[in-house]
Amino acid sequence: MSKEYFKDKVIWITGASSGIGEALAYQFSKMEARLILSSRKLHKLEQVLQQCEHPERHEILPLDLEDLESLPEKAKEAMGYWGRVDMLINNGGISQRSLATETPFEVDKRIMTINYFAPVILTKQVLPSMLERKQGHIVVTSSLTGKFGTPLRSGYAASKHALHGFFDALRAEVWREKIFIMLVCPGYIKTDISLNALTADGSPQGTMDKGQENGLSAEACAKRIIRGMVDGKDEMLIGGMETMGVLVKRFFPRYFNRMIRNVSVTG
Numbered sequence: 001m002s003k004e005y006f007k008d009k010v011i012w013i014t015g016a017s018s019g020i021g022e023a024l025a026y027q028f029s030k031m032e033a034r035l036i037l038s039s040r041k042l043h044k045l046e047q048v049l050q051q052c053e054h055p056e057r058h059e060i061l062p063l064d065l066e067d068l069e070s071l072p073e074k075a076k077e078a079m080g081y082w083g084r085v086d087m088l089i090n091n092g093g094i095s096q097r098s099l100a101t102e103t104p105f106e107v108d109k110r111i112m113t114i115n116y117f118a119p120v121i122l123t124k125q126v127l128p129s130m131l132e133r134k135q136g137h138i139v140v141t142s143s144l145t146g147k148f149g150t151p152l153r154s155g156y157a158a159s160k161h162a163l164h165g166f167f168d169a170l171r172a173e174v175w176r177e178k179i180f181i182m183l184v185c186p187g188y189i190k191t192d193i194s195l196n197a198l199t200a201d202g203s204p205q206g207t208m209d210k211g212q213e214n215g216l217s218a219e220a221c222a223k224r225i226i227r228g229m230v231d232g233k234d235e236m237l238i239g240g241m242e243t244m245g246v247l248v249k250r251f252f253p254r255y256f257n258r259m260i261r262n263v264s265v266t267g
Helices: 001-006 021-031 043-051 068-082 107-132 153-178 218-230 241-251 251-259
Strands: 010-014 034-038 058-060 087-090 134-140 180-186 234-238
Touching: 010 021, 010 068, 021 034, 021 153, 021 180, 021 218, 034 043, 034 068, 034 234, 043 058, 068 107, 087 107, 087 234, 107 134, 107 153, 134 153, 134 234, 134 241, 180 218, 218 234, 234 241, 241 251
Parallel strands: 010 034, 010 087, 034 058, 087 134, 134 180, 180 234
Antiparallel strands: none
């Protein structure tokens, strides 16, 4: 069923050079989708392309999510390959590992630009075509931190919370036109996200958190996302026991708040 669902669909993936985006590319390629692979790192995109099962069916479109002014033109290029984008996977983003009091506003602004404003711009560029055709699927990689804030991730949590507000509202606006919108909230997934997370001075952390190191594989995460798309889910929590934090916060908020403030602020 999954293969038939995605066969010949035009799927644009941001953050496709590593992690969840890379894993999604391999899975979609097996199902004979037509892929547009995007990230800042051209050489890594080329490596991903060559490892795909059907590289001849895919295109590479380098872009920088921080360069907001360039994104409308990039969207036009993406639409130009096959005349449409059937599915947009807003997966690219950046994390944070720094105390709010030590983080300059410029770092907060950069995180919000990449994680929130860029997906909104790309979505608004492809949405008119989807509405015209009355079909489309938009997937947004949020985080469990989009459901609750944790130490060292104030700006990151804010950007992910913003995604939920925007895309929940958008879903309610476009459902009649058969546009599906799914928010994905990964917990600990073994990717490079903590390696690239911004510290207080804006530089990458350069080390992997223990949670990520022992987390679910990117491949397993990608397979769950694809299953969720086929099932038409609105939101998915993906990970291990850490996903229980969402329920604890909902039903036992005072306990959750005491628990989360005891989380280590060293990483």
